[in-house]
Amino acid sequence: MVELPPKRVPRVDCMDCRIRRLTTFREFSPTELAFVSDFKIGQLAVNAGSTVIGEGARNPHLFTVYEGWGFRYKILEDGRRQVLNYVLPGDLIGLQGMLMGEMQHSVEAITPMQFCVFERDKISTLYERHAGLAFDITWIAAQEERILDEHLLSIGRRSAMERAAYLLAFLSNRARESGLVNGGPITLMVTQQHVADTLGLSIVHTNKTLRKLADRGVIRWLERGCDVLDEAALCQIAGWRPANPRQRPFI
Amino acid sequence: MVELPPKRVPRVDCMDCRIRRLTTFREFSPTELAFVSDFKIGQLAVNAGSTVIGEGARNPHLFTVYEGWGFRYKILEDGRRQVLNYVLPGDLIGLQGMLMGEMQHSVEAITPMQFCVFERDKISTLYERHAGLAFDITWIAAQEERILDEHLLSIGRRSAMERAAYLLAFLSNRARESGLVNGGPITLMVTQQHVADTLGLSIVHTNKTLRKLADRGVIRWLERGCDVLDEAALCQIAGWRPANPRQRPFI
DNA sequence: CGGGCCCTTGAATTCTCTCAAACAATGTGG
DNA sequence: CCACATTGTTTGAGAGAATTCAAGGGCCCG
Structure with a gap:
């Protein structure tokens, strides 16, 4: 699979976020929205087949999928591969890497994908000033656990x-x-x-x-x-x- | 397997916690320790073979394993059983139930077990006043995710x-x-x-x-x-x- | 001492894998 | 524009892995 360089794409303002408008996802309070908007530092676009985060990556960024299909996987030394789960719009990825310091799995794009990229260093501010969002992140982690079960x-x-x-x-x-x-x-x-x-x-x-x-x-x-x-x-x-x-x- | 009723056991004070003394686990700050001590509402002891939490239980308590071996599992309608993971001293259980409102798996004791039982309603205080502990809970959830991977x-x-x-x-x-x-x-x-x-x-x-x-x-x-x-x-x-x-x- | 749980072993059957081959669609380079 | 490589899907056949069935022995407990 040929890996083309990430594409330059315009940043989507959180105000215009397509995902927020879906009824599946809950609404932010105005202060939360302001914080998240500040928490977001950029937009990332990758081609189909790209490795978004590779196993072993140190201190990777935190992302939310904005668009496209991808999957998380692990491989054994001889190449046997296990897909762990799929990542779709609204999914948070990179949490493990942020908490453990190193990614223990890889993420690859199936279709072209876009991500919202967040400022890793602001995560402590999030926990200190926005308990609701902190709770949400725990919820998301527990939800992933439920799916893996x-x-x-x-x-x-x-x-x-x-x-x-x-x-x-x-x-x-x-x-x-x-x-x-x-x-x-x-x-x-x-x-x-x-x-x-x-x-x-x-x-x-x-x-x-x-x-x-x-x-x-x-x-x-x-x-x-x-x-x-x-x-x-x-x-x-x-x-x-x-x-x-x-x-x-x-x- | 015969299920005997839970045994009455003396409550272990967080000050005397056996687990806290293990080098594997990190130390609390004094204020955290005070909060956790207050957060804990009781000690639960169960016999080997007991079901600690059953799938479908609504709003179960939050526990930390204090002693013993147990396991988390799910079963299909026809009885086929899959063990998801084992629970050992220091492990937090019931987080899914607390967040999702209903347990999606069961927990059974292999040996006699003891648990520290926490006050479900104080979890929001934990998130609002103790960002460090909130972060820890997320860490624990992400760690479980890593193991399931x-x-x-x-x-x-x-x-x-x-x-x-x-x-x-x-x-x-x-x-x-x-x-x-x-x-x-x-x-x-x-x-x-x-x-x-x-x-x-x-x-x-x-x-x-x-x-x-x-x-x-x-x-x-x-x-x-x-x-x-x-x-x-x-x-x-x-x-x-x-x-x-x-x-x-x-x- | 009977029943239940746990470990063990052999044999036949079923499921799943590997190997091999072929075709369609797509993309690439000449 | 065409030859060629690559990726994805499809099928058959033989080999290998894991399951089910069956049975027996040891141990503990009521």
Whole structure:
């Protein structure tokens, strides 16, 4: 994958933030908005396939995804890769790196992406003067933990078919909550290799499993993505029910 | 497993806290200590096998493990169980329940356990008046996330033998950091069923894998536990290296 | 002393992986 | 504009890994 240099893009003012307008996300108080606006130091745009943060990076910045699809992953020394989770608009990334001093995983862009970049050194001010936002960051971390718990259950105990159905239903939900839909069927921007590396399966077996789902008419596989045609069926196959959607915080 | 009622035990004063004296954990400032001491509302003791918090519990309390071994898990409708992580002295549990309003996983005691119970309603005071402690709670959540990332990598991409070695090395490390050692070999308080449900393997295959490790002299399996004889060998088999031990926060 | 939990082992079956090959779509350089 | 490389998807076949089924022994507790 060729890595082009980050693109120059105009900074989005927090006042005009597209994400804030989504009903999924909760509203800031005026003082919080003022602080966050000051907390943000820039806009970052990367091409599809770029590594946004690499494992081992020291003191990386703190970002919120503004646009695009990406994923977090870890690799073993011999190259085996595990996708840990996907990152969508509104997601906070780099928290581990900021707290632990070093990133323990990498983040790669699937589509072109944009991020809001925050001033690392102001995080202590945030904790001292904006308890509400501090609480939100903890909430976000706990939420990620909850999702990882579910993935662990899925990889550890579900069959290949159930796992695939779970993942697609999960992503479908995430995409909807992140405002990545526009009426028609939800399109997930992932390749079969991503799915395989998320499910802990080989690419071949993943293909055969997805084929069965497509033959049943539950999904339609595209070049580099898939349309979810029957989300309820996916949930039913997986034996999974999404958490109640509630307004969630973001920075 | 018979569930006996919680035992009455004397409350441990934060001044006398055994965990605070371990070098693994960082020291409180006097004002923090005073606050935490007030934050703590009681001591809870449970028998081995008890369910400490059940999935679906509404507004559960916030606890810190004071003594004993336990584990967090989720189950599918048909009973398949996945162990998500183990809880040892110093670990905070119930954060998800407090933030999300409902527990998404259960916690069960392996050995008899004791907990410090905290006043849920004072959490907002903690965030407003003790930014340092608030930051610590976020740190703890991010740390759990990091561990889940590693487990996910392990279950998703390591072979049965590598997975087993990783888990035992991981637990060995955790036990050492939690002050559960006294000179001799580290004894992990888990059954093969726990290991199987953590690794996402069947009990039979887990047994055969552990047998190989025991035959190699890397571990010695006991009734309801195992002695780690050669931690370095486990790390080597798993291709894993523990994170640098650093002082970590706790509440 | 019976029942339950834990560990152990062998055998047959099922699931998943690796290997191999092929095709379509896209992008690149000449 | 075309040859060529690359990426992503698809399929079949054989090999390997892990599961289920079955059974037995040891230990503790009521």
